[in-house]
Amino acid sequence: MSFVIVGYGRVGTRTVRILHEEGHAVTVVETDVDKITRAREAGHQVIAGDGTDQAVLQDAGLDSALAVAGLTGNPVCNYQVCQHASEAGCRTVMRISEDVPEDQYNKYSANVDELVYPEQLGAAGAKTALLGGSFNALSELTAGLRLISLTIPEGAPIIDKTVNEIDFDSTARVYAHGLAGESMTIPRPGQQIASGDRVALVVEQESVESAKQALLGE
Structure with a gap:
């Protein structure tokens, strides 16, 4: 090719x-x-x-x-x-x-x-x-960063927020988003998050847990 x-x-x-x-x-x-x-x-x-x-x-x-x-x-x-x-x-x-x-x-x-x-x-x-390919196939990550994918449950603190409104304490960034049952793509700046959506994050290794907490409220 x-x-x-x-x-x-x-x-x-x-x-x-x-x-x-x-x-x-x-x-x-x-x-x-x-x-x-x-x-x-x-x-x-x-x-x-x-x-x-x-x-x-x-x-x-x-x-x-x-x-x-x-x-x-x-x-x-x-x-x-x-x-x-x-x-x-x-x-x-x-x-x-x-x-x-x-x-x-x-x-x-x-x-x-x-x-x-x-x-x-x-x-x-x-x-x-x-x-x-799909975003889930990414493997050439920059050293020190991780790509994680999460499904947003009901009651999560980010529901109804836009991608730009998610407040991370770390350097995490939303890299891809997918509506429930659909493939993941680069999100629009004003994309709202709903229950059942999937979100992919780029996050430093040491900040994975705090990023999950920001998304899931756990």
């Missing part, structure tokens, strides 16, 4: 490395000279150019790629990359920031196959999304 990755920053670098180690063909698209050099020194195929330019994506193998990811730090650029890729029939993955406004989130989620954040799990999430 072949993939095109636009952006060779922290998330892009890790995503390319993971895909490469798993035996997939990967082409990097990048404009920064230092990053281009670093990618080539790591043994990766690189196209020097702007990934929002369809001709550059064509040079990178757009027509034969299974999926394309926009993983730069600029969500506008990432969205343009995904638009070109979608028109070519590719699966699309877009990196977004955690504070994206809800109207923008709705626009992105309606037109892109998968959105990935936060940075701590960006590479693992991007790799999983490119391959069409």
